[in-house]
Amino acid sequence: MAQPAWMITLNVQQPAWIITLLVSSLVFIVFWFILKNSKDREEDYDGIKKKGFKIRNVYFVILFSVLLGATFYTITDLPYDRPPEFVNATEVEVEALQFGWDFSQEEFEVGEKYAFHVTSQDVNHGIGFYDEDMMLLTQTQAMPDYTNTVYVEFEEPGTYQILCLEYCGAAHHLMIHEIEVK
Amino acid sequence: MDNPLVKINPMTKRLVTFPVLMSGLFIFLMMAFGVIMLLNQANMIQINMGMFYQLMTIHGTGMIGFAALGAAGIMWYFLSQYVELNRRVFQINLILFLLGVVSVLVGIFKYDFAGGWTFLYPLPAMSGGMWAEAGATLYLGGMLLIGCGFLLLFLEVSRAIISKYGSFAQSLGWPHIFGLRKEEDAPPPTVVASTMVSIVNITALIAGAAILVMSLINLYNPSFTIDPLLAKNLIYAFGHIFANSIIYMGVILVYEMLPRYTGRPWKSYKIFLIAWTLSTIFTIIIYPHHLLMDFVMPNWMLIIGQVLSYMNGLPVLIVTAYGALMIVYRSGIKWDVTSSFIMLSMFGWVIGVIPAIIDATIIVNQVMHNTQWVPGHFHLYMGIGATAMIIGFMFYLTKFDANRTDQEIDRASFWSFIIGILGLSASFLYSGQISTPRRWAEHVPEWIAPNIIGVIFGTIATLAMLVFVFRFIVISHKIGKSETSFDESTRKIS
Ligand code: HEM
Ligand SMILES: [Cu+2]
Ligand SMILES: [Cu+2]
Numbered sequence: 001m002a003q004p005a006w007m008i009t010l011n012v013q014q015p016a017w018i019i020t021l022l023v024s025s026l027v028f029i030v031f032w033f034i035l036k037n038s039k040d041r042e043e044d045y046d047g048i049k050k051k052g053f054k055i056r057n058v059y060f061v062i063l064f065s066v067l068l069g070a071t072f073y074t075i076t077d078l079p080y081d082r083p084p085e086f087v088n089a090t091e092v093e094v095e096a097l098q099f100g101w102d103f104s105q106e107e108f109e110v111g112e113k114y115a116f117h118v119t120s121q122d123v124n125h126g127i128g129f130y131d132e133d134m135m136l137l138t139q140t141q142a143m144p145d146y147t148n149t150v151y152v153e154f155e156e157p158g159t160y161q162i163l164c165l166e167y168c169g170a171a172h173h174l175m176i177h178e179i180e181v182k
Numbered sequence: 183m184d185n186p187l188v189k190i191n192p193m194t195k196r197l198v199t200f201p202v203l204m205s206g207l208f209i210f211l212m213m214a215f216g217v218i219m220l221l222n223q224a225n226m227i228q229i230n231m232g233m234f235y236q237l238m239t240i241h242g243t244g245m246i247g248f249a250a251l252g253a254a255g256i257m258w259y260f261l262s263q264y265v266e267l268n269r270r271v272f273q274i275n276l277i278l279f280l281l282g283v284v285s286v287l288v289g290i291f292k293y294d295f296a297g298g299w300t301f302l303y304p305l306p307a308m309s310g311g312m313w314a315e316a317g318a319t320l321y322l323g324g325m326l327l328i329g330c331g332f333l334l335l336f337l338e339v340s341r342a343i344i345s346k347y348g349s350f351a352q353s354l355g356w357p358h359i360f361g362l363r364k365e366e367d368a369p370p371p372t373v374v375a376s377t378m379v380s381i382v383n384i385t386a387l388i389a390g391a392a393i394l395v396m397s398l399i400n401l402y403n404p405s406f407t408i409d410p411l412l413a414k415n416l417i418y419a420f421g422h423i424f425a426n427s428i429i430y431m432g433v434i435l436v437y438e439m440l441p442r443y444t445g446r447p448w449k450s451y452k453i454f455l456i457a458w459t460l461s462t463i464f465t466i467i468i469y470p471h472h473l474l475m476d477f478v479m480p481n482w483m484l485i486i487g488q489v490l491s492y493m494n495g496l497p498v499l500i501v502t503a504y505g506a507l508m509i510v511y512r513s514g515i516k517w518d519v520t521s522s523f524i525m526l527s528m529f530g531w532v533i534g535v536i537p538a539i540i541d542a543t544i545i546v547n548q549v550m551h552n553t554q555w556v557p558g559h560f561h562l563y564m565g566i567g568a569t570a571m572i573i574g575f576m577f578y579l580t581k582f583d584a585n586r587t588d589q590e591i592d593r594a595s596f597w598s599f600i601i602g603i604l605g606l607s608a609s610f611l612y613s614g615q616i617s618t619p620r621r622w623a624e625h626v627p628e629w630i631a632p633n634i635i636g637v638i639f640g641t642i643a644t645l646a647m648l649v650f651v652f653r654f655i656v657i658s659h660k661i662g663k664s665e666t667s668f669d670e671s672t673r674k675i676s
Contacts, residue, residue, distance in 0.1 A: 011549075012545065012546050012549055012550075013549055013550070013614075013615045013616070013617065014615065016537075016540045016541075016546055016550065016555070016615065017611065017612070017615040019536075019540060020536050020537050020540060020611060023536050024533045024536060027529070027532050027533050027536075028529075028533075030507070031507070031525070031528075031529050034507045034510060034511050035510070035517075035525070037511055037512055038510045038511060038512065038513055038514075038515050038517075039514060039515070040512055040514060041512065041513060041514030042511075042512035042513075045446045045447075045509075045513075048508065048511060048512065049508065052504075052508040052511070056500065056504055059500070059504075060496075060500055063496070063499060063500070064496070067492045067493070067495075067496075067539075070492070070543070071488070071489055071492060074488075074543050074544065074545050074546075075485060075488065075489075075544070077545070078481070078484075078485075078544055078545070079477070079544070079545070079548055080477050080481050080484070081481075098308070098310035099310060122304070122308050122310075123302070123304055123305045123308050123310075124302050124305070124410065124414070126475065126551075126552055128552075128619065130617065134616075134617060134626070134628055134629075135616070135617050136549045136553065136617035136619075137549065138548055138549065139475055139548060139549070139551060139552075140475050140476075140477050141475050141476045141477075143410050143411065143414075143476070143478070144304065144410050145409070145410055145411075146410065146411060146476075146478045147478070148475075148476065148477040148478055149477065150477070163619055164619075165475075165551070165552040165553075165619055166302070166552060167235075167298050167300075167302070167305075167621040168305065168310070169235075169296075169297075169305060169308075169309055169310040169312060170231055170232050170235060170296065170309070170310060170311075170312040171231070171310065172235075172621065172622065172623075173231070173619075173622040173623050173624050
């Protein structure tokens with residue numbers, strides 16, 4: 001079972017990086033193998049194609065199954081709907097503006113459940129929750145005229161950083177805000 | 183193989199030379215700007231933050247624009263073998279493009295526009311004090327000119343294809359897919375690809391023009407507002423499709439040249455045609471993967487965004503890249519610089535797809551969206567996918583249409599380019615993996631190490647690009663003037 005996406009302990013960055021490296025290496029090996037075997041000439045291209053298409057059938061089935069499996073594995077717990085545990089969550093209003101954040105409350109508690117309702121006064125911004133190690137835990141867009149709700153439960157006490165994750169003008173990188181979790 | 187010769191009119195050769203030269207030259211310049219951005223993020227130089235975002239805006243706009251210009255040259259050049267194209271339209275596009283570029287440059291550098299190449303509404307009109315209407319008007323107006331030029335170009339390509347093949351359904355090979363006509367008579371890959379690109383780009387450019395015009399009106403009449411979510415959809419539909427179309431134009435070089443290098447045919451067949459029809463549909467409808475963090479979007483659109491983004495990898499992984507590997511396997515191919523770039527582009531496309539598919543996963547996107555992971559993906563895909571096609575085409579033109587021979591320096595810069603872009607992209611991906619946000623002028627100390635690596639590899643790639651462009655400029659005046667050397671030299675000799 002995949003960890004629910006809204007839980008902030010989720011660390012998917014590292015697996016993403018490792019999978020990328022592994023699969024890229026695999027691709028590299030395949031290309032290398034073909035290039036190593038490209039210099040001699042085999043006149044019977046139809047023969048090569050026949051064999052190639054056979055291998056491709058297997059490759060297709062494997063690739064398709066992997067993608068399908070990954071889809072089912074990852075699509076079960078999306079961050080969009082309010083999870084049942086969050087029915088009684090504390091509601092927090094957040095408004096972004098060039099270039100800062102306006103929170104209806106600044107202090108939070110470990111183990112409490114929060115629903116952050118995020119909107120913007122002016123342009124598009126993005127709210128990114130960073131932990132003490134500066135790892136991104138979750139995010140949503142802060143849009144004018146719309147309110148996106150992101151569900152967060154803090155697992156560790158400490159000072160968390162809010163960083164802007166949508167380019168919003170010259171001081172975009174100064175849109176940092178600290179919140180305390182006790 | 184029936185016809186190993188490329189039959190291209192010398193006028194067409196000369197016609198594409200200038201835009202391809204501009205494309206190479208500006209890609210080089212934009213790379214240099216990229217290195218400056220990295221130097222600033224690595225805290226090795228200090229530029230003011232406004233200038234950083236101006237450079238970011240021109241880097242993104244210029245890269246996409248000039249890569250599209252070069253790739254359109256590839257399409258035009260090879261497509262002219264099969265259909266009657268009106269060269270006037272190509273020239274009009276070029277003129278509108280250059281006018282648009284001037285307007286964009288003035289908007290950015292004289293009037294301080296720095297809204298990013300995605301000009302996300304309502305940012306152009308609400309800069310927070312950095313730029314005023316003039317800058318935004320010049321930028322958006324310039325983009326509109328560029329868009330109109332390309333729209334004309336793709337309408338002309340559509341016209342030419344339809345007048346020869348009857349309809350897009352025919353030129354996508356649907357009768358052949360459904361067995362109504364023999365596979366052997368299917369339209370050649372170049373025509374199929376050009377059809378796909380025309381369809382997706384006409385869609386993209388109309389969406390783009392609509393949002394550009396609305397944004398322009400909004401600049402002067404703030405009471406005219408657009409639904410910001412609709413605006414976002416239009417912008418990403420335009421941006422995603424147009425940026426992706428570059429590689430689908432460039433790949434024509436692969437389809438045209440690998441058969442000639444290997445003496446083996448690469449014809450359209452059923453699965454090939456199905457793959458291209460799927461690519462047409464997917465390319466248009468998967469853009470919501472840019473909106474996965476817009477929770478107010480209809481959820482089904484976002485789920486489709488993930489699922490179809492996965493599937494969108496299949497055509498290239500199963501058909502094009504696989505086909506390229508099959509055709510060179512034990513072919514006795516001669517690896518000159520052109521054929522090397524062609525193969526490199528296949529490699530770049532495939533590995534560029536991997537981090538993209540991962541990031542299109544909603545629960546991954548939740549911690550990767552708008553981090554450096556995203557530039558990591560598209561610097562692979564664009565840098566050694568699409569750009570490799572354009573550089574390959576530059577080497578193709580000077581070799582076959584102007585008698586250039588490969589030199590040591592060409593091979594050395596080829597390898598430097600690969601190493602440069604791979605290192606640069608890895609540094610971006612690594613940054614993404616440690617949560618560094620994208621589009622941040624200044625980085626905190628924890629984020630800086632990969633930026634320094636990026637500076638080193640980015641510089642290597644930029645220098646390599648300088649060599650390619652220099653070699654092209656020196657020889658390009660001969661293109662289309664001397665007899666084409668193609669016929670003898672690449673009729674496949676074992
Ligand atoms: C030496 C080569 C290059 C270097 C050093 C470089 C560097 C950069 C940097 C530093 C950024 C900003 C990253 C951030 O968000 O913090 C960037 C963004 C970008 N680059 Fe490159 N780049 C290079 C080549 C390319 C190529 C070849 C292309 C496409 C053909 C390209 C297209 C883009 C685009 C579209 C953006 C996004 C701009 C935005 O976020 O608005 N780059 N690049
Ligand atoms: Cu921002
Ligand atoms: Cu996209």
